[in-house]
Amino acid sequence: QVTLKESGPGILQPSQTLSLTCTFSGFSLSTYGMGVGWIRQPSGKGLEWLANIWWDDDKYYNPSLKNRLTISKDTSNNQAFLKITNVDTADTATYYCARIPSFDYWGQGVMVTVSS
Amino acid sequence: DVVMTQTPVSLSVAIGQPASISCKSSQSLVGTSGKTYLNWLLQRPGQSPKRLIYLVSKLDSGIPDRFSGSGSETDFTLKISRVEADDLGVYYCLQGTHFPDTFGAGTKLELK
Numbered sequence: 001q002v003t004l005k006e007s008g009p010g011i012l013q014p015s016q017t018l019s020l021t022c023t024f025s026g027f028s029l030s031t032y033g034m035g036v037g038w039i040r041q042p043s044g045k046g047l048e049w050l051a052n053i054w055w056d057d058d059k060y061y062n063p064s065l066k067n068r069l070t071i072s073k074d075t076s077n078n079q080a081f082l083k084i085t086n087v088d089t090a091d092t093a094t095y096y097c098a099r100i101p102s103f104d105y106w107g108q109g110v111m112v113t114v115s116s
Numbered sequence: 117d118v119v120m121t122q123t124p125v126s127l128s129v130a131i132g133q134p135a136s137i138s139c140k141s142s143q144s145l146v147g148t149s150g151k152t153y154l155n156w157l158l159q160r161p162g163q164s165p166k167r168l169i170y171l172v173s174k175l176d177s178g179i180p181d182r183f184s185g186s187g188s189e190t191d192f193t194l195k196i197s198r199v200e201a202d203d204l205g206v207y208y209c210l211q212g213t214h215f216p217d218t219f220g221a222g223t224k225l226e227l228k
Contacts, residue, residue, distance in 0.1 A: 037217070047165065047208060047219040062216050063117075096164055102155060102212060104176065106164040 002026035004107035022097030122220035139209035153212035160205035
């Protein structure tokens with residue numbers, strides 16, 4: 001059974017760095033072809049893909065946010081991470097992680113609010 | 117980036133009636149492998165997205181056969197043969213053929 005669960009700070013201030021963790025089970029990021037993606041969704045709006053990390057440590061970022069994003073993984077502990085630097089109110093959203101390549105399993109999401 | 121255009125934006129359907137959602141991509145979604153990486157997702161109110169269909173027309177496990185996907189190249193359609201109350205929510209198409217992965221803006225299915 002594949003499950004994913006996101007965790008994060010809940011609230012942070014503008015200019016801070018957002019650190020998110022995706023803890024998963026039922027698959028391994030050491031398995032060929034497996035990966036984890038991060039997606040976000042502002043309240044009442046659509047989905048925006050942010051970044052992917054693959055079993056071989058290949059990383060891909062949304063070009064519109066690339067300079068602010070860092071994705072990483074801890075294969076031994078079945079975790080993937082996303083950092084977003086210099087956040088502002090536009091980064092307020094629910095953040096999801098999902099198994100890739102085809103987004104077949106998603107976490108429940110974690111709400112993040114950027115507010116002064 | 118590949119732009120995914122979904123229509124309609126919202127859809128009001130009575131229980132037991134059919135529904136159809138269109139998704140058009142700004143370029144062909146046929147990949148170098150010959151496969152077309154087009155998914156359909158459903159996000160029920162207050163829930164995370166759930167994949168229903170992958171590779172244009174393949175139903176995920178547990179998805180009722182009231183759902184079907186079709187299309188090719190740049191034009192794709194999700195059909196529900198008979199809408200049930202559990203089908204309400206926002207439907208998204210998602211392409212994974214071209215970098216970066218892109219989503220449609222969503223189609224909200226409501227009860228009439």
